[in-house]
Amino acid sequence: MASAELITSILKENLYEVFGSTSHEDRLKNLARLWSPDAIFIDPMGIFKTHEEVSGAIAGLQQDGWVFSELGDVQVTSPPDSEISVAMLRWGYGKPGETPEVTGLDVISIKDGKVERLYTFLDGKAGN
Known part of the structure; x- marks a missing residue:
């Protein structure tokens, strides 16, 4: 069983170094480091079963100059x-220093120190 500290670190690194990266190559390196080879990403856009598919889905989400931010503490169930x-971790996505345009929640399962599943739930536009 992974420690709460390791799980928290993985979830935050996933937010910033995988989803926050604008480089396909960097995303793939971080996916290989943080995710199991057969991990699955499920969100409103679809189900993504390979690191390449996950990276491509993230590229489609990128907005010029927007950044991810944590909107609460990581909660761990072990x-x-x-x-x-x-x-799970609540997050925001938008221009730095401004109210996030989009907010959501990531729920991950970790096995053997790697992301096994990531489920993303979107709240929609912040303030709506």
């Missing part, structure tokens, strides 16, 4: 004697 942990 049942005793379980090899799988689950964590």
